[in-house]
Amino acid sequence: MxxxxxxxxxxxxxxxxxxxxxxxxxxxxxxxxxxxxxxxxxxxxxxxxxxxxxxxxxxxxxxxxKSVHLKAKPSEPGTGTPDNEGWLYCLKKGQARTPKLPYFDWTGTLRPYPISSKRIVPAHIDLPDWAADGTPKVEPNSDLQYVVEIKKPEQIERMRETCLIARKVLDKAASVIRPGITTDEIDRVVHEATIAEGGYPSPLNYHFFPKSCCTSVNEVICHGIPDARKLEDGDIVNVDVTVYYKGVHSDLNETYFVGNVDEESQRLVQSTYECLEKAISIVKPGMRFREVGEVINRNATMSGFSVAKSYCGHGIGELFHCAPNIPHYARNKAVGVMKAGQTFTIEPMINAGVWRDRMWPDGWTDVTADGKRSAQFEHTLLVTETGVEVLTARLPSSPKVFPWLNA
Incomplete structure (x- = not known):
C-alpha cells in the first residue's frame, strides 16, 4: 500500500x-x-x-x-490494439496476472482492452451465493444437474417476472449501441438497469467473471468481457443478459449491428435469429431435446454457416445453469424429452466459417478458430401443456433494430 x-x-x-x-x-x-x-x-x-x-x-x-490507475491512458480509437502498459488482464482464480498483453495466436483482429473496476451492488439487493467470493455453492452439487425440474406454478410466476426484467434490461442496452460506445459502457447500462429493477446481474462474480453482462464482438462466439474498446462502424456485438430476482434467474441475448454492417454479417445475424425461432417452434411436451440441434444445424448449413459445438442451452430457474443440456448441433447425444413445467434456454451460436473455437488467455473469451464472425440469440422458454411460452419474448416497446422484423 x-x-x-x-x-x-x-x-x-x-x-x-x-x-x-x-x-x-x-x-x-x-x-x-x-x-x-x-x-x-x-x-x-x-x-x-x-x-x-x-x-x-x-x-x-x-x-x-489500483487497476483504475493502469487504464488512465486509453489507447487510440480504431487502432485495434490496446495500450499494453495500461492493460490489467482479467483471469479466473488461480491463474497468473500480468500488466502486459500476453502472447497469443490471435485468430482475428479483435484484442482485449483494459477493464474497469467491479461495479457496486447496493445492500438492499438479494444476492446469489457467488456474489461475495465468486464460488457457486448450491449449483454444482444440486440434484438438478441430473434431473430436469418440473417447476411449480409459483416458481413459474417468479420466472415470468424475472424474465420480463431481463428483457427490459437488454432493450435498454440495445438502445445505446452505436459506433464509438465502449462495451464497458454497455455493461454500465445493464448493471444500472438491473439494479433499478431490484435485480442482481447474475454474471457478476460468477466463477469470478468481472462484469454484469457478456459482450461478444465480431469473432467472439460467447463470454466476451466488456472493456474499454470502442465499437466501430461495421462491427456486430452480442449482449448477453442474465438477471437474478426473487430467487430465480432469467437469461437472454441478442446480436446487434453497429452502424453500417456488411451484407455477409447481416445474413449471419438473420440466419442465427431464424435458427432460434425454428428451434423454439418445435418445443412441446414429448419432443426430444436432441431434436433442437437437428433443426438448428439444418437451418444454419442451408445458409452456408456452421454451428459452434462447445456451448449449449441449459436448464434455468433457482439455479443459473442446470439440466437439461441442449446442444445446438446435429447428431448430438442429448437425453430426455420435454415436459410441461420445464424451463430452459436455447441459444445457438452460428459461425460464418468453421465451427471450431479457441479460448483467449483470460479463460472466458471464446473466439472462432479462423477469426471469422459469429452471432448468437437466446431465449428462456417454458414448456406448456400445449407447446411453449417464450418468457423473454420481445415487447412492443423493444427497439426496432432488426430489419427483417420491421419488414
Missing amino acids: RSSLKPSNAIMTGGSDVAEPASLSCASCGKPAQLQCPKCVQLKLPRETAAFCTQDCFKASWSSH
Whole structure:
C-alpha cells in the first residue's frame, strides 16, 4: 500500500485548492466519502472513482482500485490494439496476472482492452451465493444437474417476472449501441438497469467473471468481457443478459449491428435469429431435446454457416445453469424429452466459417478458430401443456433494430 488518502474538499485544480461539497460516495462500500485517492487526483480521474470513506476502506480496496490507475491512458480509437502498459488482464482464480498483453495466436483482429473496476451492488439487493467470493455453492452439487425440474406454478410466476426484467434490461442496452460506445459502457447500462429493477446481474462474480453482462464482438462466439474498446462502424456485438430476482434467474441475448454492417454479417445475424425461432417452434411436451440441434444445424448449413459445438442451452430457474443440456448441433447425444413445467434456454451460436473455437488467455473469451464472425440469440422458454411460452419474448416497446422484423 503506497498511497494515503487526502481530503476531497482540498483537491488541487489549476494550481489552487478548490472547496468541493462532500456529496461523493465511497467507491468501495457506498458510504458518504470525504477522502480522495491522491494518485487518482494526480491522473485527473473522475472524483467518484477516487472517493473513499476511510483510510481502512481505501487500504482494503487497494488491490482492485489500483487497476483504475493502469487504464488512465486509453489507447487510440480504431487502432485495434490496446495500450499494453495500461492493460490489467482479467483471469479466473488461480491463474497468473500480468500488466502486459500476453502472447497469443490471435485468430482475428479483435484484442482485449483494459477493464474497469467491479461495479457496486447496493445492500438492499438479494444476492446469489457467488456474489461475495465468486464460488457457486448450491449449483454444482444440486440434484438438478441430473434431473430436469418440473417447476411449480409459483416458481413459474417468479420466472415470468424475472424474465420480463431481463428483457427490459437488454432493450435498454440495445438502445445505446452505436459506433464509438465502449462495451464497458454497455455493461454500465445493464448493471444500472438491473439494479433499478431490484435485480442482481447474475454474471457478476460468477466463477469470478468481472462484469454484469457478456459482450461478444465480431469473432467472439460467447463470454466476451466488456472493456474499454470502442465499437466501430461495421462491427456486430452480442449482449448477453442474465438477471437474478426473487430467487430465480432469467437469461437472454441478442446480436446487434453497429452502424453500417456488411451484407455477409447481416445474413449471419438473420440466419442465427431464424435458427432460434425454428428451434423454439418445435418445443412441446414429448419432443426430444436432441431434436433442437437437428433443426438448428439444418437451418444454419442451408445458409452456408456452421454451428459452434462447445456451448449449449441449459436448464434455468433457482439455479443459473442446470439440466437439461441442449446442444445446438446435429447428431448430438442429448437425453430426455420435454415436459410441461420445464424451463430452459436455447441459444445457438452460428459461425460464418468453421465451427471450431479457441479460448483467449483470460479463460472466458471464446473466439472462432479462423477469426471469422459469429452471432448468437437466446431465449428462456417454458414448456406448456400445449407447446411453449417464450418468457423473454420481445415487447412492443423493444427497439426496432432488426430489419427483417420491421419488414
